[in-house]
Amino acid sequence: MKPFRIRLTLIIMLLLGVLGLAAAFTMGKIYKDSHVQTLEDNMLREIRLLETTFAFQKEGTTGSPTEAVLDYYTSQSVQIGKLTDSRVTFIEQDGTVIGDSQSDPRSMNNHKDREEIIAAQANGLGSAIRYSNTLQENMLYVAAPVHKQGQFDGYIRLSMSLQAVENGVRSAWTVMGISLAVLFLVAALVSYRVASSLTRPLEHITRVANRISRLDYGARVKLERQDEIGELGKAIDNMADSLEMQLKVIRDNEDLLQSVLANMTGGMVMVEFNGNVALVNRFAEEMLGISSKRIIGKSYQEFKQHYELSKLLGEGLRRKERIHDEQTLYNPEPRLIEIDGVPMFEDDDTYRGMLFLIQDVSNIRRLERMRSEFVANVSHELKTPIAAVKGFAETLLSGGVQDEQTARSFLQIIYDESERLNRLIGDILELSKIESKRSPLNFSPIHLHPFFDTIREMLNSSAAKKNITMNLNVPEELFMEADEDRLRQIFVNLISNAINYTQDGGKVTLDVKETMSPEGEERIQFDVSDTGMGIPRKDLPRIFERFYRVDKARSRSSGGTGLGLSIVKHLVELHHGIVTVESEVNIGTTFTVNLPLLQEDEGDF
Known part of the structure; x- marks a missing residue:
């Protein structure tokens, strides 16, 4: 931008210089013309004064002036020239010079064709400026016709040197030259200041525009001017505001799109x-x-x-x-x-x-497969008791059983199978309700020692039938927050399973203790152990699946539905807990339930 500033300064200086020179030439010409015009006017007045006051001598009768006439007019022109400080020339009508203050008229050429004489003859006044070879300088010649009947009929011409005028013009040119030089220097400074005032904001606007082109949309011109440059700065600022707003919208949309894609x-x-x-x-x-x-x-x-x-x-x-x-x-x-x-x-x-x-879609296909297996398992589980009930009922209805004892045993089988069917349907409905989260959890403080005493009373008879010892080791002072009915359902299932799969004379133990999670959360750990037949290692990953049985014959003989552990797992997870299992064949099994001491504030599942 600086070369442009210099060029603009030079252009302004050149324009000012041209204007200054034009003004100087105009003033010089006016000065010279006005001085020449003044001289002409003065010389005309002098001619008119001579016309009225000069004592003209009568010319001779012959065709050429006499010597006396030439001497008279020559001597008079010399005297008048000294008085007027000019050259005086008397010229007859035919152009013959009869008197001159600086030259002998006898040696002078005819002046009829001189410019000032021709103009005086046509207009009554003639003037001309030309170089005098005699005096070797520019002269102003002014001639006017004079008519004195019987005495003089011709022209009086006055001529004066323009040396004074030309000296004045030179002095004026010297003064104007010095003035122009000073003006030129002042103009240079002013031009540079003016150019700077114009180009500096343009340079600033250019820098801001370059920053905007480099995607720096925060750049602003901020010019406090009311002229066209200020309007340009405001326009660029408005453009930057618009670009910044559009870029923000684009970036927000891009961020939103990236967030959608990422999530x-x-x-x-x-x-x-x-x-x-x-x-x-x-x-x-x-x-x-x-x-x-x-x-x-x-x-x-x-x-x-x-x-x-x-x-x-x-x-x-x-x-x-x-x-x-x-x-x-x-x-x-x-x-x-x-x-x-x-x-x-x-x-x-x-x-x-x-x-x-x-x-x-791995999980979807797995769930579809599980659903198909669930339907098949339910159909199979329902079919077995229904077939037994139907078969024994048909036998009784046909009258083929006459013995009362046999009939009662058939009726007992029908009753047992209907009970098993009722439990199966109840467990299926319970599991469906838990999985679909249609029942609220009612959390409340539970004193664990009396809570497990009620469970002991519920299962004492089952343990006594198999001579199984139940040891429930629960701290007297321990409380926790849980849904009491659901918590009872968890441990009734676990302890009853331990009793069912433990041989006669075995032992079932419940150990309860406080623990701390790695995050510093207080939790309760429940270990339900038995001395039963154990679970093979290959079956451990699947024992919480619905209808999965390690020993199907044993499960059916014990009246199990195959849904108990699946219900336990869902209920434990609804309490924000974890259930795990460890087992060795013919040694025993331990189910571990880890639950938080206090539940989060959730009312539904």
């Missing part, structure tokens, strides 16, 4: 028409075991560790239509994924590529 529960992969990967969200990274930084901008064939997926992506790009498929990925564990591909077209039907949505 989607499904994988998103976008492949451009040329086969390059344009987008991979976080879920897809985790599912496919890739890094978006490494894969974006590269070919979809970089998914080479998932050959079938890469093949499907390529097929979608070629077909340019919706596709759907399910594949199994290994990363490193197997996952069943569902892939939906959608072609992307712009408004002008330009093909942009394919958008692939990848969903992990």
